[in-house]
Amino acid sequence: xxxxxxxxxxxxxxxxxxxxxxxxxxxxxxxxxxxxxxxxxxxxxxxxxxxxxxxxxxxxxxxxxxxxxxxxxxxxxxxxxxxxxxxxxxxxxxxxxxxxxxxxxxxxxxxxx
Amino acid sequence: xxxxxxxxxxxxxxxxxxxxxxxxxxxxxxxxxxxxxxxxxxxxxxxxxxxxxxxxxxxxxxxxxxxxxxxxxxxxxxxxxxxxxxxxxxxxxxxxxxxxxxxxxxxxxxxx
Numbered sequence: 001x002x003x004x005x006x007x008x009x010x011x012x013x014x015x016x017x018x019x020x021x022x023x024x025x026x027x028x029x030x031x032x033x034x035x036x037x038x039x040x041x042x043x044x045x046x047x048x049x050x051x052x053x054x055x056x057x058x059x060x061x062x063x064x065x066x067x068x069x070x071x072x073x074x075x076x077x078x079x080x081x082x083x084x085x086x087x088x089x090x091x092x093x094x095x096x097x098x099x100x101x102x103x104x105x106x107x108x109x110x111x112x113x
Numbered sequence: 114x115x116x117x118x119x120x121x122x123x124x125x126x127x128x129x130x131x132x133x134x135x136x137x138x139x140x141x142x143x144x145x146x147x148x149x150x151x152x153x154x155x156x157x158x159x160x161x162x163x164x165x166x167x168x169x170x171x172x173x174x175x176x177x178x179x180x181x182x183x184x185x186x187x188x189x190x191x192x193x194x195x196x197x198x199x200x201x202x203x204x205x206x207x208x209x210x211x212x213x214x215x216x217x218x219x220x221x222x223x224x225x
Contacts, residue, residue, distance in 0.1 A: 004156075033212070040122070042217035043157075043199065058212075090157065101147065101159040102213060 002026050006091050006105035013081040013112045021076040021108050023091030031094045032074035033058075033102070034066060036087040043090070049074055081112045115140045117202050119216035126190050127224050134185040134219045136174075136200030145203040146183040147213070148174055152196045160198070161185070170194070190223045197221075 004025045013019055025032065033048040035058075045058030049068040063085060065077045074093075078085060091105040116139045126132050138144060146163040161169055163176040163183060174185045183200060200216040 040217070043215045045212065048212060092157075101162065102149075102157075104157040106156045 004091055004093055004103050004105040006089075006108050008108060009106065011108060011110050013078075013110065015082060015112060017081050018077065018079050019081065020078075021089055021091070021110075022073070023075065023105060024073045025091075025093040025103070026072065027093060027095070027103065028071070029093035029095050029103070030071070031096065032068065033092040033094075034064070034074070034076045035090045035092065036060065036085075037090060037107075038087050046076065046089075081110075083112045086110060086112045115144075115202060115204065115214045117200050117214050117216040119198075119200055119219050121219045122217070123220045123222065125222045125224060128192055129189050132187050132190045132194070132221065132223075134198050134200075134221065136183045136185065136216060138181050138183065138200075138202050140181075140202060140204065142204060144176075146174075146176055147201045147203070148172070148183075148185050149199045149201060150196050151199070157199065190221075192223045192225060195221055195223045 007022045030051045034046040035043045037043050044060045046060055046064050047058050047066040049055045052071045055066050067075045089108045092102045094100050094102040118137045120135050148160040149157045150160040151157045161174050172187045174183050176183050197218050197220050199218045201213040203213050
């Protein structure tokens with residue numbers, strides 16, 4: 001059981017380049033999330049998708065777009081990368097049951113130069 | 114607005130000493146509370162949830178609604194407990210909105 005899989009694990013971009021971070025889960029979860037993790041800032045929610053076909057902004061959506069391709073996949077796109085987007089990105093998923101936990105991917109370490 | 118506060122960014126203890134990682138929350142309804150742990154260069158994973166009232170790896174956490182706290186405790190810290198710990202809250206009445214509200218995290222360092 002793979003859980004939540006993110007690709008790539010590492011990426012270096014030049015300012016202005018675009019890229020898409022991929023996330024897939026095999027737990028049949030309804031909800032999926034994208035977070036960024038920065039030193040001293042904890043986890044900040046970028047976008048989430050409560051269910052297939054819906055997406056909503058989180059705390060820090062500017063500069064990002066998402067696509068909930070199907071129930072399994074939730075991608076995060078940086079259209080024009082900026083150094084401020086250097087971070088570690090985590091994808092997560094959860095079911096709708098009360099008190100269910102969120103399962104996280106292993107993270108993508110992105111550096112924008 | 115809901116908020117989770119972890120007052121300590123860094124907590125350093127010696128092996129065998131008791132440890133308490135503090136978590137306070139603000140939410141007027143019925144919260145669901147969790148502790149997640151992230152070991153070095155690994156993914157976040159659930160450590161405890163308040164509804165289970167369980168002990169995992171020697172850690173316990175009790176929800177105190179009067180003090181709006183969910184502190185994480187372990188009587189004897191081990192070096193392998195060194196990690197980043199996050200407290201998280203979810204609204205109990207949120208229906209299908211399963212978003213978690215996160216504290217900023219506490220980095221626990223257990224020294225030999």
